[in-house]
Amino acid sequence: MTSAKDIRPRQDDLAFQAQYFSTSPSASFHSPSSHGSALARVIPVANAKHLKPFATEDIKVLLLENVNQAGREILQQQGYQVEFLKSSLPEDQLIEKIRDVHVIGIRSKTKLSERVLKEAKNLIVIGCFCIGTNQGIAVFNSPFSNSRSVAELVIGEIIALARQLGDRSNEMHNGTWNKVSNKCWEIRGKTLGIIGYGHIGAQLSVLAEAMGMSVIFFDVVNLMALGTARQMETLDDLMAEADFITCHVPELPETKGMIGRAQFEKMKTGSYLINASRGTVVDIPALIDAMRSGKVAGAALDVYPNEPAGNGDYFNNDLNEWAEDLRSLKNLILTPHIGGSTEEAQSAIGVEVAQALTRYVNEGATLGAVNLPEVNLRSLTLDEPNHARVVYIHQNIPGVLRKVNEVIGDHNVDKQMTDSRGDVAYLMADISDVNASVIKDLYERLESLPSRIMTRILY
Ligand SMILES: NC(=O)C1=CN([C@@H]2O[C@H](COP(=O)(O)OP(=O)(O)OC[C@H]3O[C@@H](n4cnc5c(N)ncnc54)[C@H](O)[C@@H]3O)[C@@H](O)[C@H]2O)C=CC1
Numbered sequence: 001m002t003s004a005k006d007i008r009p010r011q012d013d014l015a016f017q018a019q020y021f022s023t024s025p026s027a028s029f030h031s032p033s034s035h036g037s038a039l040a041r042v043i044p045v046a047n048a049k050h051l052k053p054f055a056t057e058d059i060k061v062l063l064l065e066n067v068n069q070a071g072r073e074i075l076q077q078q079g080y081q082v083e084f085l086k087s088s089l090p091e092d093q094l095i096e097k098i099r100d101v102h103v104i105g106i107r108s109k110t111k112l113s114e115r116v117l118k119e120a121k122n123l124i125v126i127g128c129f130c131i132g133t134n135q136g137i138a139v140f141n142s143p144f145s146n147s148r149s150v151a152e153l154v155i156g157e158i159i160a161l162a163r164q165l166g167d168r169s170n171e172m173h174n175g176t177w178n179k180v181s182n183k184c185w186e187i188r189g190k191t192l193g194i195i196g197y198g199h200i201g202a203q204l205s206v207l208a209e210a211m212g213m214s215v216i217f218f219d220v221v222n223l224m225a226l227g228t229a230r231q232m233e234t235l236d237d238l239m240a241e242a243d244f245i246t247c248h249v250p251e252l253p254e255t256k257g258m259i260g261r262a263q264f265e266k267m268k269t270g271s272y273l274i275n276a277s278r279g280t281v282v283d284i285p286a287l288i289d290a291m292r293s294g295k296v297a298g299a300a301l302d303v304y305p306n307e308p309a310g311n312g313d314y315f316n317n318d319l320n321e322w323a324e325d326l327r328s329l330k331n332l333i334l335t336p337h338i339g340g341s342t343e344e345a346q347s348a349i350g351v352e353v354a355q356a357l358t359r360y361v362n363e364g365a366t367l368g369a370v371n372l373p374e375v376n377l378r379s380l381t382l383d384e385p386n387h388a389r390v391v392y393i394h395q396n397i398p399g400v401l402r403k404v405n406e407v408i409g410d411h412n413v414d415k416q417m418t419d420s421r422g423d424v425a426y427l428m429a430d431i432s433d434v435n436a437s438v439i440k441d442l443y444e445r446l447e448s449l450p451s452r453i454m455t456r457i458l459y
């Protein structure tokens, strides 16, 4: 019987290798520490084939934005070449780097623009150690590993704003004792208005009620309210009733500027605004005016329309034209996008995304992908050394499966699964009794089909 090694393509055929990575066993994976994610549903097979990815050392991973060490280690342990940078990269430098890369890991600062992706000829998967995009390149994220951290930050800010803690602390740092109770409040009995009742909004709802707040929320989806929270019919209703308003919606065309002058008008005089979602959600010049007029008694911002790529003295008008106006305002907490920046969140994200990337690179499984249908096949086992796994990403148009099956149907297909999501379909098939020349032939025939987006063969 031929061993797995015997069916390797030649090491010097680089273009060929770039597309071919062998499988690796489910048994070597552990479920991520986080809570019921798609990956946690994967059941390890007892005698799963213990393969290391073929030509492991040729898999190049670029990790930007200080991705957590736990995630880095998972990728390094696979034997991949991992390059790690603390900050993100400007577009031109990213284009230079991404040409060779198979896997990229990013956080919220890196923009994988069309220009960048066009140059990413070898890229097979993107790990968002936060969120996503769509190019036939799989994208994995960690949908709720940092939700609790954001919710806890917001709870801290609600109390800090109600008690003007930022101002008192700054005054003491400057040597001033200023003991005041005027316009300082308990939060018990006050109303929290949550805009966007998803992972973060829902956590916040529970925490706020535990501290004696009443919770109302507005969401485009009709959702089950937790505890005694109430869903409001309109955003205006929420703006008019809440004492504290906090935004937890995604960045979308519909959420751009969703808190603008008209919404500030609706707010109670002396209420508070918090934004730890995305910088475009709040119209900042309108907020500045609302704070100057006393309509808004305090605010906390964690996110901004423009954010710097790394740490440094960047929070000025060159970055955002109103930055210095913001810096001059009282009872305004400004934080550098740290909502999800806790050891717990970063470690959980690192593990979850790195495991998803590894599973995709080695096995083709798309469980937890943001932009592809979720497809998985049970692991190949030790009894199946001469099997190959075909992964075929293609346009979701009629007639493709017939053509694909004409190609693979000459062989014994042990198992096959296909699913689609929008315009993209994903097929996985395990084929038995194959050797290197068969694999090469299959690969070339699948690549030549007009519907092809990406072909990979794993073994
Ligand atoms: N500051 C930070 O470090 C972090 C910021 N975030 C941001 O927070 C956002 C929310 O995070 P999650 O709660 O995890 O997201 P999620 O997807 O679980 O919840 C978002 C909610 O917003 C609702 N929504 C969407 N459009 C809306 C609209 N126009 N009006 C009202 N509701 C709308 C959705 O129906 C959903 O219920 C993320 O998209 C991200 O931008 C997330 C993590 C960390």
Ligand SMILES: O=C(O)CCC(=O)C(=O)O
Binding pocket: 107, 108, 109, 129, 130, 131, 146, 337, 340, 341
């Ligand atoms: O911590 C980060 O880099 C990004 C956090 C965030 O905004 C997100 O997960 O969407």
